[in-house]
Amino acid sequence: MKRILIANRGEIACRIIRAARALGLQTVAVYSEADAQALHVQMADAAEAIGPAPAAQSYLDADRILQAARTHGADAVHPGYGFLSENTAFARAAEAAGISWIGPRPASIEDMGDKQRARAIAEAAGVPVLPGSRRFALGALEGIEQAAADVGYPLLVKATGGGGGIGMRRVDAPDQLLAAVGATQQLADKAFKDGTVYLERLVPRARHIEIQVFGHGDGTAVHLHERECSVQRRFQKIVEESPAPGLPDALRQRMAAAAVSLAEHQRYRGPGTVEFIVDADTLDFFFLEMNTRIQVEHPVTEMVTGWDLVQAQIRLAAGSFTPVAQADIVPRGAAIECRLYAENPARNFMPSPGLLSRFALPQQMADVRVDTGVREGDRITPYYDPMIAKLIVWGESRAAALTRLAEALAASEVGGLRHNLPFLQAVVAHADFRAGRVDTGWVQRQQAELVAAMPTPEGAL
Template identity: 85%
Template sequence: MKRILIANRGEIACRIIRACQALGIATVAVYSEADAQALHVQMADAAEPVGPAPAAQSYLDGERILAAARRHGADGVHPGYGFLSENTAFARAAEAAGITWIGPDPRSIEDMGDKQRARAIAEAAGVPTLPGSRRFAAEALDGLEAAAAEVGYPLLVKATGGGGGIGMRRVDAPEQLRAAAAGTQQLAAKAFKDGTVYLERLVPRARHVEIQVFGHGDGSAVHLFERECSVQRRFQKIVEESPAPGLTAALRARMAEAAVSLAAHQRYRGPGTVEFIVDADTLDFFFLEMNTRIQVEHPVTEMVTGWDLVQAQIRLAAGCHVPVPQHAIERRGAAIECRLYAENPAKNFLPSPGPLKRFRMPEAMAHVRVDTGVREGDAITPYYDPMIAKLIVWGEDRGAALARLRQALAVAEIDGVRHNLAFLQAVAGHADFVAGRVDTGWVERTRAELLGAAAGVAA
């Protein structure tokens, strides 16, 4: 493989370019009109515009992107995360065009992208799942109440084709059910072109723990341990770490075994993440979903294992991957990642686009990593995810990693946009987080306290 087109932008596009440079592979960037001067465009060996700023007319236009790949003689296409990374039609179109798809088999994307089908596959692979319902088509809710009674309250209404928590609604009582289901259907139809929904039992105090897997495509797979992702706002992660605090060795082993079983069952190819809900009270775990792509938080795993997951993904796609046995994969120390966003925590974390008048991060070194797609003077546009950077630290143990994280956050500087830097500092210093006592509802329950502490930090 000599040239790879990166069908993405921002931080992940820059990350993939660095991996390609390390492997001696040329890169082709694509960009929208809003990203003409973006960092990923300047880092790549070649670049081509693919349309106006709205993603639907540029980064989601698979035909334009594949046409660019053909014009530049790209051997492969890497989708990163988001956008077209889990789009089965795009993956198949790339393969049909004779371009190597740097991702899992499109069938795996299709199977795992349908959340209800994924549940059934997980059950067949022996993975524990929560009680759930059949699917309900858009504007067809007959039998909804009976299904909810069987699943049990509280429950979640979830989009069948969804992801990232988009449109998910909690329902505590029957009188809330119809409105929640209809609202989720409408949002799902708009976001995913699929308005079907299903119901799933809600674990009131849930932790979000995921297992990084790497499948060899031949029915064998390995895991690279777990990541704790329970610090979330609006169902989306803002802090991730490995190891997950407070889990027994036996529980970690069972979760890893379940994740590898699912990947092997699917004959999965490349890096993927099997996500679990862990009941914070009982420590029982249940399948949530499988993400068939590289994850935003993959650097956490790289820091504790020494793996370069993106390089491994490219090598596998190029046919020069040598499988590593499970016993050869070791975890050392602890790593924590914080996602820095241009958003206003005091306004329900609403995006805050604008110019980055000042953007200074701690110096990158062996135990401090900064992944970003922007520079001081760039603008955070209103068109895409408002991530500014990911800050990842490593320590000999969790205490050392926490201390290094607080130091790194303290020297970071951002100005020109509203941002969550002070909020993340408040999280990193909170007694609950320090003790590992968090769940997916913790940020919402503690928001007033965290905002107060963040205001003190900012002052």
């Protein structure tokens, strides 16, 4: 492996370029018309335009991306997260073209990408799953009322091909069911070209805990401990940390063992994340899904384990990774990540694209890390996810990490557009968060209070 094409943009593309450079590998960036001057384009050794701004005409165009790989002599492709990262056809097409796929086997992506099939595989691997229904195709809803009654309310309508919180709706009563199913099917058909949905029991007070795994591809795997991801808005994460506060050690061990069992059952290759719902009242845990890619929040795990997951991912694909034993992975201290978005918390987190006229985050150091794909003067466009940066801190204890995070957020400056920096400060300062008393519904319940508590930076919009 000598040259990697990065089939992505923004923060994760820059992250992969840094990892490849550290391994002595060259990189090829791809970019849409909107990203012609983007940071990842300027960082790469070569770059290729792949189409207009809409993702469907550029970053989701597998044929144009693979043609760019051939044009620039790339012998490997890294998909990052989002876009084509969990697209089985793209992974298979890359391998068929003789290009190394830096990711799990396409069969693993296919199995875990179908959320209902993933549930069945998890059950076969001895992993507990929530009660759920059969699948319902677009417009074919016969029997869904009885299926909902069997699952029980409250429940979630979930797209079988969904991910990242997309294609998921809560239903609290029978009279809400058909509208929610119809809306979810339409969204899923548009987003995933598959309008099939299923129903799943909703745990009212749920914590979102995920286990980072790394499979060697030979039927063995290790875990790199857990991340708490319960601070969410619209089913999407805002703050992640490791270790999960207040989680009993016995529960951590059972969840980690279940995640490793699933990875080994799949003969999984590389980094993946097994996500669980933990009932905050009973501490029972249930399989949610498996993400067959590098996660947005992977820096949290890197900070507490000392691993570079992206470098490990590349080395495994290149055949130069030496398998590790579980005893060799020893976590240290605590890490917390905040996602800085161009969005307006006071308007239900509506995206807020615009010119980033001021952008100054703390200097990178051993215990403070900034991952971003933009610079001051760049424009956050309406075409893609509005994440500006990730701010990650480490401390010898959670209390030390919280102090460092509060200081880092206070030292950050963002101007020219609406953003969630003050909201993140309000979250980190809240007594519930500091005590670890959060669940996936916490932000929604506390949203008005958190918005009211947001500090107003000088010169803010």
